[in-house]
Amino acid sequence: MIDLRSDTLTRPTDAMREAMARAEVGDDVYGEDPTVAALEERVAGMFGHEAALFTPTGSMANVLAVASVVSPGEEVLCDSSAHIARAELGAHGAISGITMRTWTGERGQLDLAAIEAMYAPDMGPFFVRTAAVSVENTHNFAGGAVLPIEDLRALRSWAEANETKVHLDGARLWNAHVATGTPLADYGRVTDVLAVCLSKGLGAPIGSLMVGSADAIAEARVRRKRMGGGMRQVGVLAAAGAYALDHHVERLADDHANARLLGEALGLDPEDIDTNIVVVERPDAASFVERAAADGVRIAAVGPRTVRLVTHLDVSRPDAERAAAVLSRLAGR
């Protein structure tokens, strides 16, 4: 089976497992796990921020990150198909007491005019105050779309002029970085707080980080424990993440090339595939997925008429070529 359902399906490589086995560990709630501390410092430095916090999931990193810039009873603005709006099961409302309003961007893109129109300053006892804008790069449900750094810079200037913070859901920011060559520090400069995942295309079995100011991270460390996310000798997990950062970032370019091959097989313009996700409209999504599985290719129906394919560390070039042949035949091409 060639599994293209998600880039979360990767298994740690033998070399990664060796790095995990060798990791020095301690109780991280006591601040005594050197491998976790080193990973946090390294990732904060990559983005030019003061500090970072290791979390079990990207969802937890997002919940902590958004809560660091939006207080209960305030709102965050985001795209209508943002992961924080659709796929975190209401955590920002249920846990943090935060409300959201959304814009609908073409392919998950920023719409600064819509943001300006929605923005609500503090007006006392009348309207919910807009405390932050959240952006997602790359954009998952928009098919791995990249948000251009120029647009993020424009958002940043607007936000600074309007006392609004910027949160970046960077679960796949590594893919955007490799696809565009934009330095990670440039993304750090346009955001107050961000979240990144090690458990997607980078191939770690678990692990994400919230990145921000030292104060925000100190506060998030308390909130993480309150949520049951205080972890102990997790240097073994941080070591997998550090290994992934050393060995699995540049190779994301291979995933992007494989995704273009698959997109082309399905009749899409390869130019429209920014990174490692291919989203294609199929009137017969469920049966298309079933027929592909019967031919050894697992893909996902993410809507009644929408199919999604994701390339990753465990999909080689020959795998991608075989999957492309199967899919183009099923698509009648």
Ligand SMILES: *Cc1c(COP(=O)(O)O)cnc(C)c1O
């Ligand atoms: C996967 C993902 C997350 C985090 O998901 P977890 O499963 O909680 O690690 C956050 N944002 C986006 C855009 C994602 O794709």
